[in-house]
Amino acid sequence: MSVLEIWLGILQGFRVTALVTLYGLVFAIPFGLIFGVAQHLTTGPARFVVTSVIEFWRSSAVIILLFVFYYALPLAGLALSAMTVSAMVLGLNIGGYASQAVRAGLQALDRGQKEAGHALGLSRSTILLRIELPQALVAMSPTFINQLIQLVKATSLVSLVTLTDMTFRAKEISQIEYDPVPIYTSLLLAYFIVCYPVALFGRWVERRINPAREARRAV
Amino acid sequence: MTQTDDKPAVQIASLNKWYGAFHVLKEVNLTIPSGSRVVICGPSGSGKSTLIRCLNGLEAYQQGTVTLGTIELGANARETVLARRQTGMVFQSFNLFPHLTVLSNCTLALRRVLRMPRNEAESLARHFLEKVRIPEQATKYPAQLSGGQQQRVAIARALCMNPRLMLFDEPTSALDPEMVKEVLDVMTGLAHEGMTMICVTHEMGFAREVADQVVFMDQGSIVEQASPVAFFSTPNHPRARSFLNTLLH
Ligand SMILES: Nc1ncnc2c1ncn2[C@@H]1O[C@H](COP(=O)(O)OP(=O)(O)OP(=O)(O)O)[C@@H](O)[C@H]1O
Numbered sequence: 001m002s003v004l005e006i007w008l009g010i011l012q013g014f015r016v017t018a019l020v021t022l023y024g025l026v027f028a029i030p031f032g033l034i035f036g037v038a039q040h041l042t043t044g045p046a047r048f049v050v051t052s053v054i055e056f057w058r059s060s061a062v063i064i065l066l067f068v069f070y071y072a073l074p075l076a077g078l079a080l081s082a083m084t085v086s087a088m089v090l091g092l093n094i095g096g097y098a099s100q101a102v103r104a105g106l107q108a109l110d111r112g113q114k115e116a117g118h119a120l121g122l123s124r125s126t127i128l129l130r131i132e133l134p135q136a137l138v139a140m141s142p143t144f145i146n147q148l149i150q151l152v153k154a155t156s157l158v159s160l161v162t163l164t165d166m167t168f169r170a171k172e173i174s175q176i177e178y179d180p181v182p183i184y185t186s187l188l189l190a191y192f193i194v195c196y197p198v199a200l201f202g203r204w205v206e207r208r209i210n211p212a213r214e215a216r217r218a219v
Numbered sequence: 220m221t222q223t224d225d226k227p228a229v230q231i232a233s234l235n236k237w238y239g240a241f242h243v244l245k246e247v248n249l250t251i252p253s254g255s256r257v258v259i260c261g262p263s264g265s266g267k268s269t270l271i272r273c274l275n276g277l278e279a280y281q282q283g284t285v286t287l288g289t290i291e292l293g294a295n296a297r298e299t300v301l302a303r304r305q306t307g308m309v310f311q312s313f314n315l316f317p318h319l320t321v322l323s324n325c326t327l328a329l330r331r332v333l334r335m336p337r338n339e340a341e342s343l344a345r346h347f348l349e350k351v352r353i354p355e356q357a358t359k360y361p362a363q364l365s366g367g368q369q370q371r372v373a374i375a376r377a378l379c380m381n382p383r384l385m386l387f388d389e390p391t392s393a394l395d396p397e398m399v400k401e402v403l404d405v406m407t408g409l410a411h412e413g414m415t416m417i418c419v420t421h422e423m424g425f426a427r428e429v430a431d432q433v434v435f436m437d438q439g440s441i442v443e444q445a446s447p448v449a450f451f452s453t454p455n456h457p458r459a460r461s462f463l464n465t466l467l468h
Pocket residue numbers: 238241243261262263264265266267268269270
């Protein structure tokens with residue numbers, strides 16, 4: 001098998017890798033936003049509940065959650081597709097991390113921002129949506145890009161629940177070829193080729209959505 | 220606050236506030252007629268900021284009442300919101316929204332609170348930016364402005380909401396000396412237009428020229444309240460005297 005054939009073989013798994021990443025984001029983004037904000041706003045028992053949910057997704061081993069949700073839930077009568085399980089587990093795990101970035105971003109803001117909003121008569125929700133979140137999300141955007149890259153890399157685990165992603169394809173090919181070095185080197189490069197543009201995109205986003213900071217730099 | 224001539228703009232009665240066990244405001248009574256200018260001064264930690272923050276709901280208090288016009292704060296939620304909206308506040312550290320342009324800083328509350336259409340809000344904002352003499356900075360971000368310019372934007376932002384009462388908490392303390400005047404000039408202009416103002420400041424020149432009452436606070440109490448002339452020439456309280464001495468030297 002030539003290197004080109006190995007590459008084409010691995011690329012057949014790209015669609016699944018990309019889909020798990022995209023569907024994963026469908027879980028991760030709302031979870032990170034809602035739970036990060038909720039942790040910022042709640043106190044007492046409500047905050048305990050919010051924190052517990054976050055910690056469950058953030059602190060459990062992804063690989064075990066994949067197995068549990070894929071193999072054990074059907075026993076309880078709830079059969080989810082491998083794609084759904086993968087997107088949910090990986091997405092909520094990364095979403096758990098993202099929620100902490102959202103909360104930290106909100107808590108790092110100067111208290112004067114909220115006070116100025118109150119003094120102008122803005123409602124709490126307007127202060128959150130128009131003043132706090134825009135600043136917190138921009139400040140945390142490098143962290144979010146890191147987490148996106150982590151999500152892409154974590155999708156290599158879904159081969160364990162039968163999805164034919166890039167890693168699964170590499171394993172298949174290496175079972176036929178018995179020549180793991182070029183195959184896994186190609187796989188390594190394949191993930192790099194996917195992730196590096198994400199990193200570049202992240203830098204570009206940072207520049208685009210932060211006119212105030214850029215303007216300051218230009219002064 | 221719907222204002223009738225016989226109602227003072229602000230009436231503070233037996234106000235007491237504690238931070239835990241620390242009694243930060245002690246039995247404060249103060250009446251501020253509509254259209255008058257009050258300067259509050261006193262040593263650091265005497266409770267000046269805490270007092271004016273109680274006037275627009277930024278701080279809660281445990282005893283006493285604050286009445287703005289006809290509205291007693293906290294008595295009725297809807298009216299309290301209204302009273303708050305009609306009270307402008309300018310902070311020592313400006314507290315502009317750094318992610319918004321100068322113009323958007325000024326229009327945010329007009330659009331989100333008063334539901335004013337964009338072009339109407341923008342022309343109103345431009346009017347007040349002109350009034351504080353920085354119309355040309357409208358499209359810049361706060362970080363691109365000097366401290367004095369930022370504070371003037373903060374004043375314009377508050378004025379956009381058409382406040383009946385303006386609160387200033389050491390508006391010039393964070394400024395370089397050469398920028399203090401431009402901010403004080405704007406405030407003096409407002410005073411001459413008849414705005415009811417409460418200013419925490421140690422700018423005694425401003426107090427002399429603009430205030431009709433000077434309130435001196437120490438350890439959470441108002442210990443002296445007088446006209447500027449009386450306060451500066453013959454302060455009664457020994458602590459006011461020693462405070463004035465430290466300011467002069
Ligand atoms: N959130 C808080 N919790 C506990 N104590 C506080 C809090 N805020 C202020 N204090 C204390 O209350 C007292 C009055 O504070 P305040 O900020 O009103 O003083 P000030 O007269 O404005 O002083 P300065 O001239 O330094 O601004 C101070 O002793 C301060 O340490």
